[in-house]
Amino acid sequence: MALIKISSYFIPIIVLGIILYGFYKKVPLYDSFTKGAKEGMELAFSIFPCFIGMIFGVNILLKSGILDQLFLFLKPVFQFLKIPIEVLPMALVRPISGNASFAVMIDLIKKHGVDTFLGRLASVLQGSTDTTIYVLTLYFGSIGIKNSKYALKAGLMADAMAIIASILLTSIFF
Amino acid sequence: MMNLLWGVFFVIGIIYSIVTGNMEAINNEIIEGPKLILDLFLGMFPLMVLWSGIMNIAKEAGLLDKMAKWMRPLFRVLFPELDENDEALGYIASNITINMLGIHNASTPFGLKAMKCLQEKNKDKKTATRSMITFLVLNTGGVTLIATDILAMRSLYGSANPTEIVPITILATLSSTIFGLCMDRIFYYRDRRKHGTH
Numbered sequence: 396m397a398l399i400k401i402s403s404y405f406i407p408i409i410v411l412g413i414i415l416y417g418f419y420k421k422v423p424l425y426d427s428f429t430k431g432a433k434e435g436m437e438l439a440f441s442i443f444p445c446f447i448g449m450i451f452g453v454n455i456l457l458k459s460g461i462l463d464q465l466f467l468f469l470k471p472v473f474q475f476l477k478i479p480i481e482v483l484p485m486a487l488v489r490p491i492s493g494n495a496s497f498a499v500m501i502d503l504i505k506k507h508g509v510d511t512f513l514g515r516l517a518s519v520l521q522g523s524t525d526t527t528i529y530v531l532t533l534y535f536g537s538i539g540i541k542n543s544k545y546a547l548k549a550g551l552m553a554d555a556m557a558i559i560a561s562i563l564l565t566s567i568f569f
Numbered sequence: 570m571m572n573l574l575w576g577v578f579f580v581i582g583i584i585y586s587i588v589t590g591n592m593e594a595i596n597n598e599i600i601e602g603p604k605l606i607l608d609l610f611l612g613m614f615p616l617m618v619l620w621s622g623i624m625n626i627a628k629e630a631g632l633l634d635k636m637a638k639w640m641r642p643l644f645r646v647l648f649p650e651l652d653e654n655d656e657a658l659g660y661i662a663s664n665i666t667i668n669m670l671g672i673h674n675a676s677t678p679f680g681l682k683a684m685k686c687l688q689e690k691n692k693d694k695k696t697a698t699r700s701m702i703t704f705l706v707l708n709t710g711g712v713t714l715i716a717t718d719i720l721a722m723r724s725l726y727g728s729a730n731p732t733e734i735v736p737i738t739i740l741a742t743l744s745s746t747i748f749g750l751c752m753d754r755i756f757y758y759r760d761r762r763k764h765g766t767h
Contacts, residue, residue, distance in 0.1 A: 431625020455582035523741035545756035553749025
């Protein structure tokens, strides 16, 4: 609990630190803020096409229910490897949608209890992986990169490693 | 790659829905979905504007350069292509720091700015550079020290010790980030051998 309390200090302290440092360096604070905010606004608008396009595409795939089918198909493989199959939907959805995998995590916690192996594993999985495909489209899309070379491969392999490490470490420590 | 992947999402999603007769969900997504995506964007929009403003103060005060200087030993290993005083490094440093604290929405403008800086020096505007890919892997590997949203959920669902997952999460994310960076290196050298020096 203490850590949650401490973490609630982070953002205000970062803001305070920047403002104080700006004072110290005699930066025209308000002018500087509005100038940066204007740039941020343009940036946000410029990524909107990537944002809506990617999330829309991902949602079409998710809503079709095909991942449930894929889940059934992969089940024997997971059982053979002694990997808890309950986390499979999370692992499948995580690279494309952080919200979707967060929802699966809450589902697992509700169903199995928060202080169980699965409850802990779901939390560790959510915390140690990221929405690789989403970030890749957003970041590269915003500057017009068409050829991402080996970026997707490397990113997804890192995600796979995170999943394996989460399962191993959670089994060892709990 | 992205063009293909994006197209495949639609082809698979819609054909599978037609086959399984799940048309209502897809129709719903096409008609109502964009509104929800806009809501998501509107939730993110003011945060991005606000943090870009605050970030600009940090930049004009020289704080970003300072952070980049602290992380120099790390950056020298990770981004051998970049000059030590490259503007992008300041943004990358802030992006990583904020990600570590688990404030992902606030870190996005820094990441986008970093990419923009890297793109300015890119000779082939359509192809990702080595540094861009390394930064992306670093970002998606996302070393998170404290994932605030997850801890909040754990305490909401009555965990006796919500923070017990923190050390394990750090270990898992650290190992995956290091693994990702190694893969990034290996792929880079393989790519270079295939296409000659670049």
